[in-house]
Amino acid sequence: MSKSLVVVDGIKKTFPIESGFLGSKKSVKAVNSVSFEIKEGETFSLVGESGCGKSTTGRLVTRLLTPDEGKIWINNEEISKMNENRLREVRKQVQMVFQDPYASLNPRMKIRDVVGEPLIIHTKLSTAEREKLVSEMLEVVGLNSYHADKFAHEFSGGQRQRIGIARALILKPKLIVADEPVSALDVSIQSQILNLLKDLQEEFHLTYLFISHDLSVVEHISDKIGVMYLGSLVESGTKESIFANPQHPYTKALLSSVPIPDPRAKRERIILQGDVPSPVNPPSGCSFHTRCPYKMDICTKTSPPLRESAESDHFVACHL
Amino acid sequence: MSENIIEVKHLQTQFTRDNKKTVVLDKVSFHIKKGEVLGLVGESGCGKSVTSLSIMRLFKDTTGEITNGEITYNGTNILNISESEMRGIRGKEIAMIFQEPMTSLNPVMKIGEQLMESIRLHLGYSDKQAREHAISMLTKVGIPRPQEIINEYPHQLSGGMRQRIMIAMAMSCQPNLLIADEPTTALDVTIQAQILDVMKQLQADEHMSMLLITHDLGVVAEMCNRVVVMYAGRVVEEASVLDLFDDPKHPYTKGLIGSVPKLGQKRSRLDSVPGNVPNPNQMPKGCKFAPRCKDVMPVCWEEEPAITTTGPERFCRCWLYREESRDAHV
Numbered sequence: 001m002s003k004s005l006v007v008v009d010g011i012k013k014t015f016p017i018e019s020g021f022l023g024s025k026k027s028v029k030a031v032n033s034v035s036f037e038i039k040e041g042e043t044f045s046l047v048g049e050s051g052c053g054k055s056t057t058g059r060l061v062t063r064l065l066t067p068d069e070g071k072i073w074i075n076n077e078e079i080s081k082m083n084e085n086r087l088r089e090v091r092k093q094v095q096m097v098f099q100d101p102y103a104s105l106n107p108r109m110k111i112r113d114v115v116g117e118p119l120i121i122h123t124k125l126s127t128a129e130r131e132k133l134v135s136e137m138l139e140v141v142g143l144n145s146y147h148a149d150k151f152a153h154e155f156s157g158g159q160r161q162r163i164g165i166a167r168a169l170i171l172k173p174k175l176i177v178a179d180e181p182v183s184a185l186d187v188s189i190q191s192q193i194l195n196l197l198k199d200l201q202e203e204f205h206l207t208y209l210f211i212s213h214d215l216s217v218v219e220h221i222s223d224k225i226g227v228m229y230l231g232s233l234v235e236s237g238t239k240e241s242i243f244a245n246p247q248h249p250y251t252k253a254l255l256s257s258v259p260i261p262d263p264r265a266k267r268e269r270i271i272l273q274g275d276v277p278s279p280v281n282p283p284s285g286c287s288f289h290t291r292c293p294y295k296m297d298i299c300t301k302t303s304p305p306l307r308e309s310a311e312s313d314h315f316v317a318c319h320l
Numbered sequence: 321m322s323e324n325i326i327e328v329k330h331l332q333t334q335f336t337r338d339n340k341k342t343v344v345l346d347k348v349s350f351h352i353k354k355g356e357v358l359g360l361v362g363e364s365g366c367g368k369s370v371t372s373l374s375i376m377r378l379f380k381d382t383t384g385e386i387t388n389g390e391i392t393y394n395g396t397n398i399l400n401i402s403e404s405e406m407r408g409i410r411g412k413e414i415a416m417i418f419q420e421p422m423t424s425l426n427p428v429m430k431i432g433e434q435l436m437e438s439i440r441l442h443l444g445y446s447d448k449q450a451r452e453h454a455i456s457m458l459t460k461v462g463i464p465r466p467q468e469i470i471n472e473y474p475h476q477l478s479g480g481m482r483q484r485i486m487i488a489m490a491m492s493c494q495p496n497l498l499i500a501d502e503p504t505t506a507l508d509v510t511i512q513a514q515i516l517d518v519m520k521q522l523q524a525d526e527h528m529s530m531l532l533i534t535h536d537l538g539v540v541a542e543m544c545n546r547v548v549v550m551y552a553g554r555v556v557e558e559a560s561v562l563d564l565f566d567d568p569k570h571p572y573t574k575g576l577i578g579s580v581p582k583l584g585q586k587r588s589r590l591d592s593v594p595g596n597v598p599n600p601n602q603m604p605k606g607c608k609f610a611p612r613c614k615d616v617m618p619v620c621w622e623e624e625p626a627i628t629t630t631g632p633e634r635f636c637r638c639w640l641y642r643e644e645s646r647d648a649h650v
Contacts, residue, residue, distance in 0.1 A: 049508035049509065049510065049511075050508055156596040156597075158596060159596070186363035186364055186535065186597075187363065187535065187537070187576060187579050187580050188363060188575055188576060188579045188592060188593035189363075189592075189596070190579065191578075191579035191580075191581075191590035191591065191592035191593075192592040192593075192594070194581070194590055195589055195590055195592060198588075198589070213508065213509070215509070215583060216538075216580070216581040216582060216583050217581055219581065219583055219584075220581035220587070220590065243583070243584065253510055254509060254510060255583070256513075257509040257510045257512065257513035258509055258538065258583050259512075259516070259536065259538025259539045259541065259542045260538055260541060260542075260582060260583055260584075261537035261538045261540070261541045261565070261577065261580050261582055262541055262565060262582065263541040263542075263561045263562050263565050264562070264565075265541070269513060269517075271510075271513050271514055271517055272510045272513075272514070275478045275480055275481070275511065276478075276508070
């Protein structure tokens with residue numbers, strides 16, 4: 001049994017928004033009591049639809065945002081209240097890959113500097129040593145060392161995402177938080193990047209927190225999955241148990257909504273009514289009750305806690 | 321050929337930039353039968369959307385122009401008719417839904433006004449009739465409380481609701497052909513399922529023909545009868561949806577289908593197509609897919625293959641099939 005690299009316990013994050021003529025204060029509960037663990041060498045994926053809080057959770061784990069409540073341990077160090085100086089040490093082990101390969105690379109920096117910048121910040125290597133590492137890393141992610149002298153705009157989307165991955169890997173981190181790393185890419189390129197991420201995980205024994213809205217991608221890459229809805233984790237478990245035996249009505253509907261690229265596939269589709277409610281004004285009780293086909297009285301009143309279901313390691317937050 | 325609602329033949333469209341002409345579509349030929357859903361698939365920049373804009377002749381204020389080919393709709397070549405005649409077809413007989421429902425609705429116009437505009441114009445209804453028709457269309461696409469919604473503005477609605485409004489608008493004049501350009505790409509999966517459901521229902525009820533443009537093979541498998549695969553501005557394969565997924569012929573189609581992770585299927589690695597889509601200004605000389613193709617042969621670099629028949633109602637643009645092929649698409 002490998003040990004847990006990441007432990008997240010009951011984190012909450014609320015963003016204030018101002019609205020109304022007199023600037024009356026309102027807030028968005030982006031993440032509401034989310035807890036999970038990621039074991040070393042595993043891929044844990046957060047899935048859910050836009051606005052469900054999956055990206056905010058990713059940013060809390062990397063401490064790009066500070067949680068309002070709750071605790072986060074990375075490699076047995078509690079980081080939720082850590083100051084910037086000490087965080088810098090932690091960040092050597094935690095790196096991030098972003099969704100938009102166009103916006104996340106500085107257009108005025110050469111690739112050599114983009115990929116090498118973390119080394120300047122975190123190490124005292126000489127220029128020559130740094131450049132050697134950069135060249136090696138570019139080869140590892142499937143680019144060439146001569147690419148180091150180019151600028152980001154000279155690359156295609158898939159190549160830019162490789163550059164983003166090289167930058168994340170250069171410090172030899174333990175954990176990579178990848179926020180929708182393939183959703184801006186065409187399918188033929190997407191599969192190249194997914195294969196690369198899998199190969200790198202094996203080679204460097206990486207742990208991934210993978211954030212995506214695409215269930216087919218998540219099924220392909222994950223060991224464990226957490227399903228989020230409106231800021232809360234509604235179900236979590238191993239990939240096999242979530243896909244073979246989904247418990248929460250939202251997970252069931254989500255799985256049945258994914259179009260399968262096989263015209264012979266026959267299945268029953270659960271079509272949810274209505275839209276995701278606004279997180280500014282979330283429904284009372286279970287946040288899913290406005291769209292749930294199995295709504296009961298209790299659902300409108302109390303919010304169900306995340307409980308272990310019949311299978312071990314499979315948690316679900318539902319009154320059913 | 322009256323069973324075809326539209327026939328596109330040898331379509332060539334180009335754009336001009338800095339006095340340089342770039343051919344974006346070349347030798348694009350396909351047809352849509354009455355009551356059929358034809359899928360047009362391919363990756364970014366393959367010319368899917370330009371094809372739909374060419375059919376609608378929507379190149380005003382751009383440098384795009386159609387430089388060759390015919391588009392026959394109901395027996396007339398719509399590339400030869402005047403702009404005012406085209407205006408009578410656009411929106412009334414051929415309607416279109418765009419990808420981004422926020423940017424395709426006018427933000428300062430009430431929903432009802434936007435819907436009623438084309439109803440009054442094309443159907444000649446009075447204000448009162450148009451209003452009733454608008455409300456009935458909104459009900460058809462599953463908008464709750466349509467009487468109130470028609471007095472609201474687009475920003476008051478969610479993405480899914482806006483896309484329903486777009487569908488109601490496109491369907492309001494009972495078009496013969498609906499062109500849907502990535503209608504669900506901007507939406508979440510549970511909302512996508514709702515919208516696809518509405519579109520399927522309406523298409524079946526009205527026996528309407530549809531051109532569905534998408535990059536999502538899952539959506540294709542679910543919605544379409546036949547599929548046209550495009551790559552680098554060319555049609556590379558055309559087949560019925562079952563044939564295409566059972567037995568893809570073109571190496572690009574094979575790569576595309578292999579690179580999509582499929583729910584419920586365990587594979588440790590995905591197939592992938594190496595390399596990138598070529599830049600339209602620097603197209604390879606022969607087959608446009610040659611630089612990325614697993615089965616590339618010397619002839620592929622020299623000459624672009626013609627589109628040839630590989631079976632009943634199946635076409636493919638690839639040198640691999642030239643022996644078994646009969647004469648090309650006429």
